[in-house]
Each structure stands twice: as C-alpha cells, then as structure tokens.
Amino acid sequence: MIEQTLERKWGYSSFRPLQREAVESVISGRDTLVVLPTGGGKSLCYQLPAACGIGLVVVISPLIALMDDQVTAACQIGLKAGALHSQTKEALRKRTFAELYNGSLELLYISPERLVGGGLLEIIRPHVGLFAVDEAHCVSHWGHEFRPEYRQLGDIFADFPDTPRLALTATATPTVQGDICVQLGLRSPLSLIGHPDRPNLIYRAFPRHDQTRQVIDVIKRHPDEGGIVYAQTRREVDRIASSLSKAGISCAPYHAGLSASERSKTQDDFVHERLDVIVATIAFGMGIDRSNVRYVVHANTPKSVEHYQQESGRAGRDGEPAECILFFSISDIIMHRKLSATDNGVSPERRRIIDRQLSEISRYAISPVCRHRLLAEHFGKPYPPEDQPEQSSETGCGACDVCLGETKELPDSEALLTSQKIISAVFRTESRFGAAYVVKVLLGQENERIIQNGHSTLRVFGLMKDSTEPAIRAWIDQLVVQGHLAVTDGEYPLLKITKSGLALCKGEGKVRLGLPSQKLSRGERRNKASAKAGASQGDVHSPMFEKLRKLRLLLARKLNIAPYMVFADSVLTSLSILKPDSLEKLRMIKGIGDCKRDQYGKAFLEVLSGSDPEIVAERFT
Ligand code: ADP
Numbered sequence: 264m265i266e267q268t269l270e271r272k273w274g275y276s277s278f279r280p281l282q283r284e285a286v287e288s289v290i291s292g293r294d295t296l297v298v299l300p301t302g303g304g305k306s307l308c309y310q311l312p313a314a315c316g317i318g319l320v321v322v323i324s325p326l327i328a329l330m331d332d333q334v335t336a337a338c339q340i341g342l343k344a345g346a347l348h349s350q351t352k353e354a355l356r357k358r359t360f361a362e363l364y365n366g367s368l369e370l371l372y373i374s375p376e377r378l379v380g381g382g383l384l385e386i387i388r389p390h391v392g393l394f395a396v397d398e399a400h401c402v403s404h405w406g407h408e409f410r411p412e413y414r415q416l417g418d419i420f421a422d423f424p425d426t427p428r429l430a431l432t433a434t435a436t437p438t439v440q441g442d443i444c445v446q447l448g449l450r451s452p453l454s455l456i457g458h459p460d461r462p463n464l465i466y467r468a469f470p471r472h473d474q475t476r477q478v479i480d481v482i483k484r485h486p487d488e489g490g491i492v493y494a495q496t497r498r499e500v501d502r503i504a505s506s507l508s509k510a511g512i513s514c515a516p517y518h519a520g521l522s523a524s525e526r527s528k529t530q531d532d533f534v535h536e537r538l539d540v541i542v543a544t545i546a547f548g549m550g551i552d553r554s555n556v557r558y559v560v561h562a563n564t565p566k567s568v569e570h571y572q573q574e575s576g577r578a579g580r581d582g583e584p585a586e587c588i589l590f591f592s593i594s595d596i597i598m599h600r601k602l603s604a605t606d607n608g609v610s611p612e613r614r615r616i617i618d619r620q621l622s623e624i625s626r627y628a629i630s631p632v633c634r635h636r637l638l639a640e641h642f643g644k645p646y647p648p649e650d651q652p653e654q655s656s657e658t659g660c661g662a663c664d665v666c667l668g669e670t671k672e673l674p675d676s677e678a679l680l681t682s683q684k685i686i687s688a689v690f691r692t693e694s695r696f697g698a699a700y701v702v703k704v705l706l707g708q709e710n711e712r713i714i715q716n717g718h719s720t721l722r723v724f725g726l727m728k729d730s731t732e733p734a735i736r737a738w739i740d741q742l743v744v745q746g747h748l749a750v751t752d753g754e755y756p757l758l759k760i761t762k763s764g765l766a767l768c769k770g771e772g773k774v775r776l777g778l779p780s781q782k783l784s785r786g787e788r789r790n791k792a793s794a795k796a797g798a799s800q801g802d803v804h805s806p807m808f809e810k811l812r813k814l815r816l817l818l819a820r821k822l823n824i825a826p827y828m829v830f831a832d833s834v835l836t837s838l839s840i841l842k843p844d845s846l847e848k849l850r851m852i853k854g855i856g857d858c859k860r861d862q863y864g865k866a867f868l869e870v871l872s873g874s875d876p877e878i879v880a881e882r883f884t
Pocket residue numbers: 275276277278279282299300301302303304305306307554580581582831
C-alpha cells in the first residue's frame with residue numbers, strides 16, 4: 264500500500280535508505296527519530312504517511328522562509344498542504360484554515376510559536392495523526408542552532424498522548440540525539456540513523472593561489488547551472504561578486520550588510536532561476552530551498568568541518584551529481600584564529616575548541632586522502648558505508664579529487680626531500696621572512712630585497728627552480744598544517760621552524776605532501792558521480808535537455824513557482840534520454856506521479872516530439 268502511494272503520487276519506484284522504516288514506524292503509531300543527511304529524503308518520511316491517510320500531519324519547522332515553498336511543492340504532487348506562520352500570505356492562510364476546519368487538510372507546516380498560541384491546538388485536535396518536528400536539533404542546547412521555542416513542544420505533545428511523534432534532523436551527534444528524545448518526550452522511539460555520506464557529491468580541495476580565477480574556472484564548468492560561492496567577509500563577497508559580474512556571470516552578493524528586501528529579492532531570484540550564482544557569507548543558507556544547486560565553492564576556508572558539511576551540503580539536494588570545492592589557504596586559518604583571539608567574548612575553553620576545529624578543517628583540506636572518507640570518519644562513521652562495500656574499489660570513491668587522481672600524493676622520499684628543501688630555506692633566511700619571500704628564494708627569483716639581504720648567494724637560492732610558485736606555497740601550507748612549520752601572529756606573519764620540522768631535516772618523523780596534478784574534465788566527473796548516485800549516464804546537456812529545461816522555466820514563470828517544483832533535474836535528464844512518446848510511457852519516469860503527468864505531461868510530450876518550448880509554454884493553461 265505505501266509502495267503504491269509512493270509510485271502514484273511521487274512517481275518513485277523505491278525508497279531511499281531508512282525511508283520505509285520511518286514511514287512504517289510512524290504509521291504503526293511509534294515515536295521515531297530520523298537522522299539523514301541533507302538530500303536524504305526526510306520530507307517523504309512525513310508526507311507519505313499523510314498521503315496514506317494517517318490524518319493531519321503537523322510539521323513543525325523553524326524555517327518559515329521555506330514553508331510557503333514547501334507547501335507549493337507538496338501541492339504539486341497532489342497533497343493537500345497549508346502553512347501557518349507570521350508571514351503566511353493572506354490567501355494561503357484563508358485556504359489553510361478552511362481546509363483545517365473541514366478536515367481535508369493533510370499537511371500543516373507551522374512555526375513553533377504559532378502552534379503554541381491562538382487556540383490552534385483545539386482546532387487541530389480532532390484531526391491530527393502525526394507530529395513531525397523538522398530540524399529537531401534546534402531543541403537541544405548542545406546543537407548548533409538552539410531555538411528556545413522548541414522547548415515548549417514536549418508539553419504540547421504530552422497533551423496528545425495518542426499521537427505519534429517524528430523528529431527529523433540532518434546533523435546530530437549522539438548527545439544531541441539523546442537530548443532530542445528527552446526534550447520532545449519520545450516514548451521508546453525507533454532511532455533511524457543514516458550514514459552521513461552524500462554519494463552524489465564530488466568533493467575537491469585545492470590550494471588557493473589565484474582566488475578569482477579559480478572560482479571563475481569552476482563556474483565556467485557549470486554553464487547556466489545554479490551555484491553558491493561562499494567567502495569569509497562582506498568585503499570579500501562584494502569584491503568577488505563584482506569580478507564575476509565583470510566576467511559576464513549572472514550573480515549577486517548576499518550578506519548581512521544588505522537590506523532585508525535586497526536579500527529576499529536575491530534569494531527569490533536564485534530559487535526561481537533568474538540568477539545563476541550567489542556569492543555569500545555564511546549568513547546565506549538557512550532559508551534557501553533550491554534543490555538543484557549544482558556546485559558550492561568555498562573561496563575561503565570555513566571555520567570547521569561541521570560548517571563545511573552544512574554549507575557544502577546545499578549542493579545536490581535532488582540527489583543528482585553536484586560538486587563541492589574548497590580553495591584552501593593557511594591565511595584564512597590565521598585570520599580565523601586572530602578573530603577569536605581578539606574577541607574578548609570568547610572564553611579560553613571556547614578558543615581551544617575553535618583551534619581544534621581549525622586544525623580539523625585544515626587537515627581535511629590538505630591531506631591527500633579520500634575526502635568522502637575524511638568526512639565520514641569525522642562524523643564517526645566508517646567509509647565506505649558497511650552496507651556498500653562496493654565503494655571500496657581500487658579507484659576509491661571515484662568522486663573526490665584524490666580518488667580521481669587530480670591531487671597526487673608525493674612518494675614518501677620525495678615528500679621528505681621537498682620538505683627538507685623548504686625548511687632549510689627558512690633556516691638559511693633565519694626565520695625572518697614570510698612565505699612569499701621564501702618561495703622566491705627557492706625559485707631563484709631575485710629582487711632588490713633578496714640581493715640586499717645577500718640571499719641570492721645562498722645555497723638554497725634556486726634550489727627548487729623547476730617547481731612553481733603555487734606548488735611551493737601549497738607545500739608550505741601543508742607543512743604548517745602538519746606542524747613542521749609555524750606562522751607567527753602579527754601583521755606580517757613569519758615562518759618559523761618547529762621541533763618536528765627540525766626532526767624532518769634529520770630524516771626523522773613523517774610528512775605527507777600532495778599536489779594538484781591534472782586539469783579537471785567535466786565529462787569524467789559527471790559520469791563517475793552519476794554512476795555513484797545511481798543515475799543514468801547520459802549527456803546531461805544534450806540539446807533536448809536544454810529545450811526541456813527551457814520549457815520547465817517558462818511553465819514555472821507562468822505559474823509563479825520555482826522550476827524545480829515542476830520537475831527535478833533528474834526527470835529532465837531521463838526525459839531527454841528515454842524520449843517517451845505517450846502519457847503512459849511518461850509516467851514510467853522516476854519522479855513523475857499522476858498529478859504531474861496530468862498537469863505537465865502533454866506540454867513536455869509536445870517538446871519531446873519537436874515543438875518549440877516557447878510556443879508550447881504560450882499555449883499552456
Ligand atoms: P532532505 O529534507 O532530507 O534534505 P528532501 O526531503 O528535500 O531531503 O529530499 C531530497 C530530494 O530527494 C527531493 O528532490 C526528493 O524529491 C528526492 N527523493 C526523496 N525520496 C526519494 C525516493 N525514494 N526516490 C527518489 N527521490 C527521492
């Protein structure tokens with residue numbers, strides 16, 4: 264029965280991991296905790312029970328900016344959904360109340376404040392079949408986004424002893440999981456904890472040497488696709504956004520220095536695909552729900568692996584291949600450290616945590632080790648996931664720069680020799696200079712200062728003249744992260760040799776160095792990630808795909824909804840490859856349920872049989 268509903272409404276023939284268990288558990292009346300990564304398909308865990316007639320499903324969420332979009336998307340697949348929060352539009356509010364009173368509403372999205380106040384509990388009492396708490400980590404002090412309003416939910420639920428409770432979150436350490444169960448009063452809940460890996464994401468981490476150019480290169484590999492570029496400060500964001508605009512890229516800045524209306528317009532333009540790229544500080548994120556973000560670039564290093572996971576996680580929520588790329592520089596780490604050191608509000612305890620987090624993200628960025636593995640292990644899970652041993656093939660994950668051979672690890676002896684050369688240059692120049700100077704000496708590039716200091720006559724001068732500046736800089740960063748070199752505080756950071764650095768010079772200790780080696784090819788990347796994601800391996804950008812995408816955009820504009828709500832990218836890919844020629848065949852495609860077939864099927868079939876998307880969209884009613 265649940266399979267049939269899944270197939271009929273969503274057009275999906277199978278469940279994602281743990282979805283079935285979650286749905287069966289709540290339908291049987293049991294309290295349930297679901298921890299699944301972003302894009303894991305959490306919404307289905309409460310929407311499907313609603314579609315199966317469990318009664319009114321009340322979805323509590325702190326993200327009111329998303330609710331109206333979630334309602335629109337649910338209505339697109341034929342669910343009766345509504346929302347109530349401080350910013351609900353009048354028409355939607357009226358319709359929601361009408362359907363609530365007559366008992367036809369299946370899904371109610373609501374903010375915690377709204378649920379508590381205004382006599383709403385008595386209105387929902389006769390109908391409610393399930394409470395679903397989204398972003399459930401917000402209930403915990405230990406989580407990273409504590410919301411005091413969430414604390415009242417337990418009391419409310421206690422007043423509905425017969426109604427099952429479902430808590431959902433993407434990130435929860437075991438402590439937070441326990442806290443969620445206690446605070447929401449879950450009664451011997453079934454805990455369904457997924458693996459944190461996101462197989463459809465390609466992770467890359469490269470040394471940064473020319474920020475703007477490197478960012479532009481990534482964007483150019485994704486023409487006309489949606490992407491997010493994260494930078495550290497407002498100033499950086501504005502600077503990068505203006506360079507991108509000059510390069511002809513459709514983009515806009517997003518940070519706390521812009522007015523609320525500017526930000527909301529940018530957000531809206533992005534979700535509705537009037538804008539390809541958002542350049543943002545991390546202020547951007549909580550309120551976006553564009554499932555087809557195809558890449559996330561970090562132009563600066565994030566504060567922690569947790570932050571990285573969350574920010575990069577906004578890519579590929581639709582399960583299709585997407586790229587997460589981080590441009591690392593030790594200067595970012597120095598800057599983060601400085602900020603926490605000069606902030607008097609930061610306790611020594613907190614500062615130690617910040618330091619540890621910065622070391623962890625640095626190690627993630629510079630280690631020549633599979634990045635899927637590093638991330639999974641950071642979150643305490645083995646990689647490959649136990650139930651998917653096939654991912655441990657000789658080629659590794661097939662979806663990170665290391666396993667794809669784009670970043671090569673230097674053989675041990677070469678890494679040691681290279682380190683010794685760099686460290687001796689620091690030594691010979693008496694630890695009185697920064698990285699840029701040391702690099703010049705090693706490359707044998709004279710300038711006035713070097714000549715004046717007599718360093719052009721040193722034996723280390725030109726010792727690495729066959730190498731390149733970005734390579735030596737990257738190695739210096741790697742030596743710093745591994746603790747063989749240190750960087751002083753102060754306005755002009757100087758390189759110093761540490762104890763372990765001295766040991767390396769004597770041939771003692773271990774060092775690992777890596778280097779980007781190869782140009783990235785888009786085709787290879789896509790196909791490998793597609794294979795991993797279980798998607799078809801077609802040419803995603805065939806002319807037919809582009810025509811279908813055009814139609815999707817025009818229909819979405821006409822209906823004033825986001826394009827991904829019409830069809831996901833994966834549906835367009837399947838359509839362009841399989842080219843169905845009837846409504847029945849169309850319905851076989853994953854992601855097209857009855858409702859969408861009835862609404863959009865005819866239009867898409869026309870374009871598939873050769874009609875012009877503009878003309879078809881014009882006639883669409
Ligand atoms: P989350 O809330 O966990 O981030 P969503 O509920 O937004 O994830 O789902 C992510 C994407 O996965 C959506 O595009 C959704 O339609 C799709 N999806 C969910 N379940 C399935 C499934 N069983 N088969 C195929 N796609 C699915």
